[in-house]
Structure formats: structure tokens, C-alpha cells
Amino acid sequence: MAISITLNNREETFDTDLLNIDQLLKMKNYTFKMMVVKINGKLVKRPQYAEAQIKEGDDVMILHLISGG
């Protein structure tokens, strides 16, 4: 089974049956300290990364926050 999602406005497919935020970050090798994650426009906070399931067709935004301004 595979799950196709929109990640940061780009179509991506992952070879897995179940996908949560923690797994997605691992698959993408994202190791950001500060970040913002939204699934279908809804903010997901860090404590919920393991339980926040991503489904086929979901729109996911991951933003790496870095200092400077």
C-alpha cells in the first residue's frame, strides 16, 4: 500500500500503510528543532506528532522556523 499526499504544495507518495507526522519527518530526514506542521490547514503541535495520522489526499505543510529578522 502507498499513501499519496500534498507536502508543501508538491505531490508525494510514501510506501506505507499508515503515516503519522513522526514517521513522515523520519522518511523525509527532517530533523528541525523548531517547526510548524499543518494537516489540511489545521495546526498540529509537537506532542501530537505521533498520534496525528496522515490520510490519502491530505494537504500537509511543514515549515522549518529559523532565527533572523
Added chain:
Amino acid sequence: MHFEEIKKVLQTKTIGIAGCGGLGSNCAVALARTGVGKLIIADFDVVEESNLNRQYYFQHQIGHKKVESLKANIKLINPNAQVEAHHIRLDETSIVKIYKNCDVVVEAFDTSEMKLLIIETMAEGLPNKPLVLGVGMAGWGDNNSIKCRNHEHLYICGDEEKEITEDLPPLAPRVGIVANMQANTVLEILLGSV
């Protein structure tokens, strides 16, 4: 749209600027020049000499509150612009209170912790309000890495990559590019695409 028509639309708008450093001071000035009716600015800091490499302040303002200095500078450029200045360290409560009547909010903090705070706070307290972020502008050169993307009410300007370090300081050109890109994004939200 002629400039007079643009100013007529912008005159009725209120923009929140959260932080008055490199991003906030330059973005506020660009919006005031264009004719935005009201700017609500907030910052807890005073002007330091080290700020003058990129922030819209002058030698004689060193030691003065940033919000008062920025207000004075904006008034010198556009006396018609209303400026509401808050000398305050923004937090979850004050962000919602100060910016609740704004058409658009510009995030102009320096730390990633504060950037996260305003994103999370507005997602809960001001969920439909456009928020324009500045993310990644350290160093120099590499013009083409600076871009803007949009995700619902969130607009992200910057290279999303270059963090400030000792070898990669914030400098006027790249900070100014992102600050003006944020101002340009505000105009696009208010006026629509060209």
C-alpha cells in the same frame, strides 16, 4: 490601478507589525510609503548601534525605544500614516489583543521561538487573519534562494534555510529584500494580484 486609487484602498487598511527590528522597521516604512492608513507596531527593545547595519533607525536614536523611533521616522516620510506604538514584549495574550482588528499581520521577530509563538497564537486566537512570515535571510548574495509561498492564511517569505550565525550575520540587503517582500505580500493580499 493608478497610485491614487491604490492609496484610497490602502488608506482604509490596518496592518500589524510584530517586532521592529530589521524586518519590521523596513516593512513598516515600505507600507507607510505606499499609503497604508494605519500601522500597529510592537517591540520591547531600544535602538542599539549594532542595529544600524540593517534597521530603519539613525545614530541619534541609539538608546531610544524602537517603537517611538520608528513612529517618528514613519511620520517624517508620511505624516498621514497613523501609527499605534506598543512598547511591550508580545505574548499569547497581547498578540490577540493588539492585532485583533488588523487586516493583515506581519511577523517580524528575530527568534524562531517567537515566530512559532505568533503562528500558534494566531492559529487559535485569530484563525482567519493573514499572517506574513519572514523565514531565512542571513548572510549575503544568493538572491534566487529568496522566495514566497502561501498556505491558506500563512504566507512565508525568505530562503527558509539560512539561520543567523557568527559567520552568517543579518545584513541590510537580504533582510531588506525579505522585509520588502513581506510588504509586497501585504499589498497583494489587500489589492489582489496584478
